[in-house]
Amino acid sequence: MRATPGELDAATGRAVPIVRAERLGKQVASPEGRLTILEDIDLELAPGEQLAIVGASGSGKSTLLGLLAGLDLPTQGSVWLDGTELSTLDEDGRARLRAGRVGFVFQSFQLLPGLTAIENVMLPLELAGRADAAALAQETLARVGLAARARHYPAQLSGGEQQRVALARAFAPQPAILFADEPTGNLDRRTGETVVGLLFELNRELGTTLVLVTHDAGLAAHCNRQLTLDAGRLVVGAPS
């Protein structure tokens, strides 16, 4: 059953969550037998909320992010994204669900090297068939302070600039929810702070829901909710 997030759920009287996970688990086969990466994760995220997932490297943060965004399927439990249970959809169904609604920012930027900055930003807009792709991309690039670098290729930009292009690309389609995986992981402290500043500014302006994965407690503190992962399990009573 599908309910529109943000509306009040008739049964419970609470806001319908935009992301919900129930008893989520992920196991993979490994040479040493089955390996449990995630176990028993329950969480809910209301529209407009900002959630930080913290934890040491290897604790399963990226795996969880991938499951919440529907990039992968869990081995146990279910995920609802924007009111739809992901396991009821096939790969293409999940892709359609993401289209125009979900944005991503990655640790390694993931800009296409053959495309200029503005073309990278235009790509999701073009794929969604937006007629104003070029104008909107230029506007968003200006918003992250890179209007003058629009025709540069990723290789001609510094790491911080590349990540700002990635931010512009993520926000330009005005997604309902943004998933960010260690967005500052490849940046030095000061550059990282600039990028984080921009990320939260855009987030506030557009009212985007945010799921942010980081091992940096300082960055996590910017979010209004935090969860801590330890060896694939949520730590109860973690620092807030």
Added chain:
Amino acid sequence: MSAAARLLALALRQTWRDARGGELRVLVAALVIACAAVAAVGFFTDRIRLVLERQAGELLAADLVIAGTQPPADFLDAEAGRRGLAHARTLTFPSVVLNADASALAELKAVAPGYPLRGALKTAPEPYAPAADTRETPAPGTVWADERLLAELGAGVGSTLDVGASRLTVTRVLAYEPDRGGDLFSLAPRLMMALADLPATQLVQPGSRVTWRLLLAGTPEAVAGYRDWLGLRLPASMRVQDVREARPELRVALERAGRFLGLAAVAAVLVAGVGIAIAARRYALRHRDAVALMRCFGVTQGRVLALYSIELALLGLAGGLAGAGLGWLAQQGLAAILGELAGGTLPAASWRPLPAALATGLVAVLGYAAPPLAQLRKVPPLRVLRRELAPADAWTGAAYVSATLAAAALVLWQAGEPRLAAWVLAGTAATAVLLALGAWGLTRLLGRLRGRVGVAWRFGLANVSRRGGASIVQVVAIGLGLMVLLVLTLVRTDLLAGWRASLPPEAPNRFLINVQPGEVEALQAELHAAGLGAATLHPMVRGRLTQIGERPVSAADYPEPRAQRLVEREFNLSWAEAPQPDNRIVAGRWFGPGARAEVSVEQGLAGTLGIRLGDRLRFAVAGQSVEGTVTSLRSVEWDSFHVNFFVVFPPGALDGLPATWITSFHLPAGRQALIAELVRAHPSVTVLDIDALLSKVREIIERVVLGVEYVFLFTLAAGLAVLYAAIQATRDERRYEAALARTLGASRRVVLQGLIAEFAVLGLLAGVLAAAGASALGWGLAQQVFDFPYRPDPLLWLAGAAAGVFGVGLAGLAGTRAVLDQPPLATLRAGV
């Protein structure tokens, strides 16, 4: 904008961006090379074919002949004139000619001015004097006679002959007539006169046995157009002849020529296919990140597929066009060189190969490039988080099937002959399987071996086995490339040499026919004494085939004109104890001792007339009938110019029937006087001089050999380029690894040695297996397609191994070495 238009716009933008980024360079280059090779071979083959047809036309004295027993209707000439075709009529019939008291049966030929339309008559001022080309025909009131007729009549130049009711003066000796065709061995001597003199002779009356011919010549298009127009308008009493039917010797040469050029085209297609497949795989690998991102952005698999399919189709089209243009230019260059050598007679290329080149682009792209790109849609979106995630190697399952089908379709189409295509495909497929198995075994073996070798070798060998799938693909690609190159260089040389050897300089150039039984021994002795070796004289009996099994034979039973003519004519029957050295028994067995009522039949004749092993044949010979059961079928090398017979009986079977003897020998240049002596000593013996025909066939062989050499050269260049692409395929990865190794402290030397180890091992394996494939393919082609003996050159193995080790090693190093001169950081930062 509709969804379809939006998709197209998106695909166009993607194509343009890929092109701008240099992503398409290798793929497009391979495509252009493929199409250029196919186009160049196509254009060129087409022109060679036109040359050959024109040359062949000389043996018909025309491009097209309409023949019949009635005068051709005037509208046939009129239409020819309207279409810009040259035309001329001839008439032939047997008649007795008198010179005072002497008389002889001659084959009269009345010709109109303009004859021959192709080739030229040769005449001499007196018998056995050197002859020269002439553009004239006998003027009214005069005739030209051949040496034999003059000898039989005791006449000479200046004699006046009685021809029917007319008296005509001999003004020249007729030495050569381009279309003196049909059965070489059963011709009456020739007397040529003007068509205008014919009515006065009163020789041709209703019911006379005459053959009218309308000769036509013009541009290939005009001739083809006329032939189409003729279609149903051709009166039932007339038939159309072209040279293939007229001369078996030339038919064989022309067919072989076509096969050689077909082989060149097929090689081009295969080589190019390997290049496209390799380039497409590399392209797909480099686009995995882009697809993963698109999937993240919510693009469905179907749309990913659609986007890349459109891009591919665009590339195929563009590559086809560019390739066709390039091929045309290349072929212009070749033609300039070859035209010079061919006496500047190369006709202009037709546009026929253009659609072929375009279609090649599309088929190649669909067959070779689509599978790895279709795999792209399966890139999991999770790859954006975990980079090592990728679909199974892009070059698998469906890819093999599709590439095989594409190759088969292209090869079949380009070869123009199923047997050639089948052999090339089977050879290539077998080699590919062999290569894949060999490479698989190698990666397994090296995986075990690497603990026992030094660090450099470990680095190199570990790479071979760790990249398992990629190594196998690479060995297969390099091996196929090398195999084609080996076929193109060594095997081609052997095949062409085999062809040339089928017509050696000492091939017979004179036939002696009409030798009477009593003269056989004397002639044999005279030829031997003249230093012409031990000539074999073959008995010959003329007979008509009247019955196959229980079925009476009539021309009306056969729809094919060639079969009809064979049935109408008399055959030359012979007897022999053993088959001729150049005959091969293809079915049944040769006569045992004491055999009588048996026959051995030439396989082509058997095929045309529907004669099978075990059939009982009946011939009418001089009013009697002779029978024999078919106990063997033979293949005959008609282009060897040795005396050969369609039907051979065992000795004794034809005793008592009127027989004459026939032989052929090689008369060295400058020994013409010997012929004059022979004719004087044996006036009834006829000497046929086939030097002109022989040199025509030789000329065709030489020209085709030359053409094939040039065409192969082009394919060779394409093959080398493609091989380079195959080696470059894993360059990105290798660079990255080498940089990493250097960062970890490996010295330049260790990295270099590692690279050498890797390339040398891959190259050696590919080279040796390629040599195996090339010799097998060469053998198959020679034996089964081209029909001559073949001994694989042991050099092939050496060349294969050396080309593999050094060629692949050097080319590989050239592509990767740059990394050693760069700070490793630069490479690492640029990523894979």
